[in-house]
Amino acid sequence: MNSASCDWLDDYLDGDLSAPDKICFEGHLQACSDCRQVVDEWRTTNALLKQASEQLERPSVRLQIHVAQNLISHHRFDVRSPSHRLIVMTTAGLCALAALFVCCVRMPSTPIQLAQHDAVANPSPSGNHARQDVVLSFPDDVIGVPIDIGQPDVIVVWTYPTVNSVIEQE
Amino acid sequence: MDGGLEPHLPHVYRLALRLTRNVNCAEDLTQETFLRACQRIDQVKHPAAIRTWLFRIAFNLMNDQFRTMAPANESNHAATDALSCHRPTPDKVAETNDDLAQALQRLDALPTQQRLVLFLVTVEQLSLAEVCEVLGITMTNAKAQLSLARKRMRDELQRQTVSQSNSISISVKSDRP
Numbered sequence: 001m002n003s004a005s006c007d008w009l010d011d012y013l014d015g016d017l018s019a020p021d022k023i024c025f026e027g028h029l030q031a032c033s034d035c036r037q038v039v040d041e042w043r044t045t046n047a048l049l050k051q052a053s054e055q056l057e058r059p060s061v062r063l064q065i066h067v068a069q070n071l072i073s074h075h076r077f078d079v080r081s082p083s084h085r086l087i088v089m090t091t092a093g094l095c096a097l098a099a100l101f102v103c104c105v106r107m108p109s110t111p112i113q114l115a116q117h118d119a120v121a122n123p124s125p126s127g128n129h130a131r132q133d134v135v136l137s138f139p140d141d142v143i144g145v146p147i148d149i150g151q152p153d154v155i156v157v158w159t160y161p162t163v164n165s166v167i168e169q170e
Numbered sequence: 171m172d173g174g175l176e177p178h179l180p181h182v183y184r185l186a187l188r189l190t191r192n193v194n195c196a197e198d199l200t201q202e203t204f205l206r207a208c209q210r211i212d213q214v215k216h217p218a219a220i221r222t223w224l225f226r227i228a229f230n231l232m233n234d235q236f237r238t239m240a241p242a243n244e245s246n247h248a249a250t251d252a253l254s255c256h257r258p259t260p261d262k263v264a265e266t267n268d269d270l271a272q273a274l275q276r277l278d279a280l281p282t283q284q285r286l287v288l289f290l291v292t293v294e295q296l297s298l299a300e301v302c303e304v305l306g307i308t309m310t311n312a313k314a315q316l317s318l319a320r321k322r323m324r325d326e327l328q329r330q331t332v333s334q335s336n337s338i339s340i341s342v343k344s345d346r347p
Binding site: 010013014015038041042045046048049050051052053054055056057058059060062063064066067068070071074 | 175176179180183184187197200201204205208209269270271273274277288289292293297298313316317320323324327
């Protein structure tokens, strides 16, 4: 028995020998029955263990179902992946734009609309309302709110910023 | 990438069995491994190495669980051994191939690191470099553990063969008038 070559047995089984050394050791195996026996036993053990584990240790159906359910639920609700994050952010953005659009459409913008809106929402206790036969016109950057002081012939308008009289009476 | 995880279930489960040596614990560990993997799927850079990555998660989870269970284990070794020891039942051994069941018994009888290295190399066909990555050990240590595992498996096989031949000769003698 060539002891130097027998020392290569573990390296041969680990697959660590270079191609020339591997050929050399396989030549040694032809002559050394001890090494050949170890190699044969190792190959048999390998095959046996692999077959045994694959045949006898299969995951149960219950486990397969649980894992599959976990994977599906995670895939459905995962918002951290880039594609899902993009979808969620796009949807949220569209919803915000839609809400903004609805608010703009429904919001009273002109002074007379504001007055009508206030009159409907907060009717005056005295029963007198802002006169509807008066058209109020203000510059775009001025806010004007008619104030009911209890006298139908007098119109008081609160403006911001303060402007001169812009009331036109028809 | 979740679709790429499911084919690895049998492999992760078998490793969990090697780690826990208990069917229920192995199932729990497998489920926990896949949950953790789903949470960290973005970390996978090389899909080809996904199995090694899953094994690493399972191994780390097992280490964490073992740490939390350590006081109970130390206080009651017998109970822990009874709970954790996974052996095919006699009925199962009778039903299935004896050689296969005995091979698994010999594997599970090895010390933990030898058992894991041998399992990963022989059953899962991992390279020693991948084994080092999964178990977090050096190449020298992995080679030493594998060599020891081989020797112990060989010794155990020879011992078993001798005991079987002895029992056969005893039965032959007893049959003689």
